[in-house]
Amino acid sequence: MLIDYPPKPVAQIKQQLSGHRLEGFVPGGGPKRPFIALVGEAPGRQEVKEGQPFVGSSGQELTKMMKLAGLNRDDVYITSVVRSRPFAVRKVKDKRTGQLVEKHPNRTPTKKEVLAYAPLFDWEIQTVKPYVIVALGNTSLQRLLGSHLTVGEYHGKLLRSPIQEISVDHRGYQKSTQQYWVLPMYHPAAYLYARRLEPVVKGDWRHFGQWLKQQTRD
Numbered sequence: 001m002l003i004d005y006p007p008k009p010v011a012q013i014k015q016q017l018s019g020h021r022l023e024g025f026v027p028g029g030g031p032k033r034p035f036i037a038l039v040g041e042a043p044g045r046q047e048v049k050e051g052q053p054f055v056g057s058s059g060q061e062l063t064k065m066m067k068l069a070g071l072n073r074d075d076v077y078i079t080s081v082v083r084s085r086p087f088a089v090r091k092v093k094d095k096r097t098g099q100l101v102e103k104h105p106n107r108t109p110t111k112k113e114v115l116a117y118a119p120l121f122d123w124e125i126q127t128v129k130p131y132v133i134v135a136l137g138n139t140s141l142q143r144l145l146g147s148h149l150t151v152g153e154y155h156g157k158l159l160r161s162p163i164q165e166i167s168v169d170h171r172g173y174q175k176s177t178q179q180y181w182v183l184p185m186y187h188p189a190a191y192l193y194a195r196r197l198e199p200v201v202k203g204d205w206r207h208f209g210q211w212l213k214q215q216t217r218d
Contacts, residue, residue: 009119009120009123010025010120013116013117013119013120014084016116017084017113017116020086020110020113021086021087021088021089021104021107022082022084022085022086022087022113023048023084023085023087024043024047024048024051024084024085025083025084026043026047026048026051026052026053026080026083026084026085027051027053027079027083028053028077028078028079028080028124028128029052029053029077029078029079030073030074030076030077030078030079030128031074031075031076031077031128032128033128033129034075034076034077034128034130035075035076035130035131035132036071036075036076036077036130036131036132036133036134037076037077037078037079037125037128037130037132037133037134038054038062038076038077038078038079038134038136039079039080039081039133039134039135039136039140039143039144040053040054040058040078040079040080040081040136040137040140040187041080041081041082041108041109041136041137041139041140041187042080042081042082042083042084042085042086042106042109042139043080043082043083043084043085044056044058044085044106045085045106046059047059047085048084048085053078053079053080054078054188057188057189057192058187058188058189058192059188061188061191061192062136062188065188065201065202065205066205068202068205068206068209069205069206069208069209069212070209070212070213071209071212076134077128077130079121079124080140081109081114081117081118081121081139081140081143082109082113082114082117082139083117083120085106086106086107086108086109086110086113087104087105087106087107088104088105088106088107089102089103089104090102090103090104090105091103108139109139114139114143115166115170115172118143118165118166118170118173119166119170121143122165122166125163130180131180131181132158132180132181132182132183133163133180133181133182133183134182134183134185134208135151135182135183135184135185136185136186136187136188137151137185137186137187137189137190138150138151138187141154141182141184143164144163144164144182145159145161145163145164145182146164146173149184151184151185151186151187151190154184155184155185155186155200155201155204156183156184156185156200156203156204156207156208157183157184158181158182158183158208158211159181159182159183159184160179160180160181160182161179161180161182162175162176162177162178162179162180163175163176163180163182164176183208185201185204185205185208186200186201186204
């Protein structure tokens, strides 16, 4: 199930970010009241094309990792802190023709872009009410818990904490009144490009599966 977003905030965000190198809009999707929400950085090209989160190569890796924890996509809610695809513009030489061509690769969203989407992300979390939020990568982890945390240091460690919500003046963040379990995890793209991380990532997901079984027994 894809969530129905309130149209007014979406239009306001798009207007606020007019001129930024962003394309498309990909809503989150999953159960209405999920036990787990997976939060990524931003959609990629394939996600924008299909209109669903994590359906490209990173999504395929994520599905494999979830299985290690005894989960499938129907069990979880999946979203991202930015809903549009951030892209860069680069001039590269075509190997076949030797001519310069323009490419639009994915890029990391800026802090301003993450902040602009904050009201919508806050509304989404408050609407689906997950018990556990899995932060996939530094962008989502730092959006949730602050810029002082990194996945490299905290991956696989369950943290019980309030999360960041946009402040009243919309210039920064404040802590939520509600606490959540937050689990920092490496983004699937990280070990697609650094396969040395794969054993660590697999271990984190298996450990998460053991924790989930304990919650069920309790």
